Amino acid sequence: MNFKQKIAGLIVIVAFLLWGAVLLIPFIDVLDITQKAAVVTFLIIAGEVLLWLGVLLVGREVIVRYKSKLFPKNWFKKSKESNSPKKDKPSN
Numbered sequence: 701m702n703f704k705q706k707i708a709g710l711i712v713i714v715a716f717l718l719w720g721a722v723l724l725i726p727f728i729d730v731l732d733i734t735q736k737a738a739v740v741t742f743l744i745i746a747g748e749v750l751l752w753l754g755v756l757l758v759g760r761e762v763i764v765r766y767k768s769k770l771f772p773k774n775w776f777k778k779s780k781e782s783n784s785p786k787k788d789k790p791s792n
Contacts, residue, residue: 708757711750718747 722743725736755763768774 705758705762708754708759711754711757715747715750715754718743718750722747 722740725731725740725743728736731739
């Protein structure tokens, strides 16, 4: 993994942390409701921008590699390797 991909991964992690922080904002008693709404809006927009920046930095090859794993239709399919007969055991 090169330096650019490490930075992209770090940016994506920060984006998820920002989205997670949205869940904590309602429990902060220091802010009133309008300030909470503004902070939540900022966190969501900043998280989305950082996510797409990380995706652009990570590159097409990494996205293509993980795309099939993230597609729900492929989650329960058997791979071709598991469908092939095993050659270790001799047949009688």
